[in-house]
Amino acid sequence: MHQRAFVFGGSEGIGLAVASQLVAAGTQVVVLSRSRAKLDAAVAQLGSGAVARSVDVTDAGTTTAVVDALVAELGVPDLVVTTAGYARPGYLDDLPAEDVVGMVATNLVGTINVVRAVLPHLRASGTGTIVTTSSMAGLAGVFGYTVYSATKFGVIGFSEALRREVRPYGIDVRVLCPPNTLTPGFDEENKHKPAEVLAAEESVATLSPEQVASALMRALRRRRGFLVVPKGSRLAATAIRYAPSVVDRALRRPTP
Numbered sequence: 001m002h003q004r005a006f007v008f009g010g011s012e013g014i015g016l017a018v019a020s021q022l023v024a025a026g027t028q029v030v031v032l033s034r035s036r037a038k039l040d041a042a043v044a045q046l047g048s049g050a051v052a053r054s055v056d057v058t059d060a061g062t063t064t065a066v067v068d069a070l071v072a073e074l075g076v077p078d079l080v081v082t083t084a085g086y087a088r089p090g091y092l093d094d095l096p097a098e099d100v101v102g103m104v105a106t107n108l109v110g111t112i113n114v115v116r117a118v119l120p121h122l123r124a125s126g127t128g129t130i131v132t133t134s135s136m137a138g139l140a141g142v143f144g145y146t147v148y149s150a151t152k153f154g155v156i157g158f159s160e161a162l163r164r165e166v167r168p169y170g171i172d173v174r175v176l177c178p179p180n181t182l183t184p185g186f187d188e189e190n191k192h193k194p195a196e197v198l199a200a201e202e203s204v205a206t207l208s209p210e211q212v213a214s215a216l217m218r219a220l221r222r223r224r225g226f227l228v229v230p231k232g233s234r235l236a237a238t239a240i241r242y243a244p245s246v247v248d249r250a251l252r253r254p255t256p
Contacts, residue, residue: 001025001026001027002022002025002027002078002079002129002220003027003028003078004027004028004029004030004074004075004076004077004078004079005019005022005027005028005029005030005077005078005079005080005081006029006030006032006067006070006077006079006080006081006118007019007022007029007030007031007032007081007082007083008032008033008055008057008080008081008082008083008084008114009032009033009057009082009083009084009085009133010029010030010031010032010033010042010081010083011031011033011035011038011039011041011042011052012033012038012042012183012184012185013083013181013183013184013185013209014083014133014176014178014181014183014209014212014213015031015033015081015083015084016031016042016045016046016209017208017209017210017212017213018081018083018213018216018217019031019042019046019050020045020046020210020213021210021213021214021217022079022217023046023047023049023050025217026049027049027079028049028050028074029046029049029050029051030050030051030052030053030070030074030077031043031046031050031051031052031053032052032053032054032055032066033054033055033084034054034055034056035054036054039052039053039054040052051074053066053070057082057084057106057110057111057113057114058105058106058109058110058113059113060113060116060117063113063114063117064113064116064117066117067114067117067118067121068117071121076121076122076124076125076128077118077121077122077128078125078127078128078129079128079129079131079220080114080115080118080122080128080129080130080131081131081133081176081216082110082111082114082115082130082131082132082133083133083176084106084110084111084114085103085106085107085110085111085133085151086102086103086106086107086185086188087103087135087137087145087148087185087189088102088103088147088148088189088192089144089145089148089189089192089193089194089197090144090192090193090194091143091144091146091194092146092147095146095147099147100147103147103148103151104147104150104151107148107151107152107154107155108151108154108155108158111132111133111155111158112158115130115132115158115162118130119166119171122166122169122171123166123169123171126169126170127170127171128170128171128172129171129172129173129174129220130159130162130166130171130172130173130174131173131174131175131176131216131220131228132155132158132159132173132174132175132176133155133175133176133178134152134153134155134156134159134175134176134177135148135149135152135177135178135179136177136178136179136229136233136236136237137149137152138151138152138153138154138155138156138175138177139156139177139227139237139240140240140247140251141153141251142251143196143197143200143251143252143253144193144194144196144197144200144253145197155175156175156177156227159173159174159175159226160175160226163226172223173226174216174219174220174225174226174227174228175226175227175228176212176215176216176228177227177228177229177230177233177237178207178212178215178230178233179204179205179206179207179230179232179233179236180201180204180205180206180207181206181207181208181209181211181212182206182207182208182209183209186206196253196254200251200254205232205233205236207230207232211230212230215228215229215230215231216228
């Protein structure tokens with residue numbers, strides 16, 4: 001069991017579900033996100049086993065300052081989970097410029113900022129686990145998600161290199177790769193999806209945040225494995241690796 005966890009993006013969705021299951025297991029949890037109102041609601045739901053701090057992971061300096069202050073107050077976490085991110089679907093030439101920059105800044109650079117903030121503390125303690133969050137769209141590029149897929153591929157590449165870099169310090173790195181998940185962010189995505197994307201997703205598995213969080217908890221208990229793919233998406237992950245031509249036919253945009 002983990003003693004202390006920092007969960008970035010922990011005020012809703014997958015992050016909140018992870019925080020909830022950690023609290024239930026007896027872990028002291030700090031949930032972090034930008035919205036004070038969402039954090040207050042999350043702590044009210046999680047109860048006395050959790051505290052909250054506001055932080056914008058796209059701001060490297062602030063992220064480091066918040067982490068340093070938390071470590072000074074509570075101690076070094078032995079688990080860091082970062083789920084902060086968002087998707088803005090749409091064909092590339094239709095995407096708002098602010099969302100192109102925003103997805104890169106939040107999903108990829110935000111992940112890097114979190115890791116850079118916590119790494120000196122974990123390295124000094126000689127132990128700990130870092131969990132980053134990619135996506136099934138980080139394993140195979142999905143039309144309508146060009147920039148999002150790029151950021152999530154980047155998270156996997158970053159995490160793979162990080163794992164090899166920090167292993168001598170006793171630090172483990174995992175990457176969570178959820179499929180479509182019924183979160184508030186997913187509801188927002190559906191407002192922007194082109195009709196072809198919505199049609200293509202009719203046959204795609206959709207999980208609850210609790211199912212994704214449970215998959216992560218099981219993986220952490222096993223203490224092995226790099227990519228954490230929830231049950232129901234593992235066949236797709238295997239096909240992506242071993243039958244790419246089949247996956248390409250399934251994921252490509254239909255011919256007009």
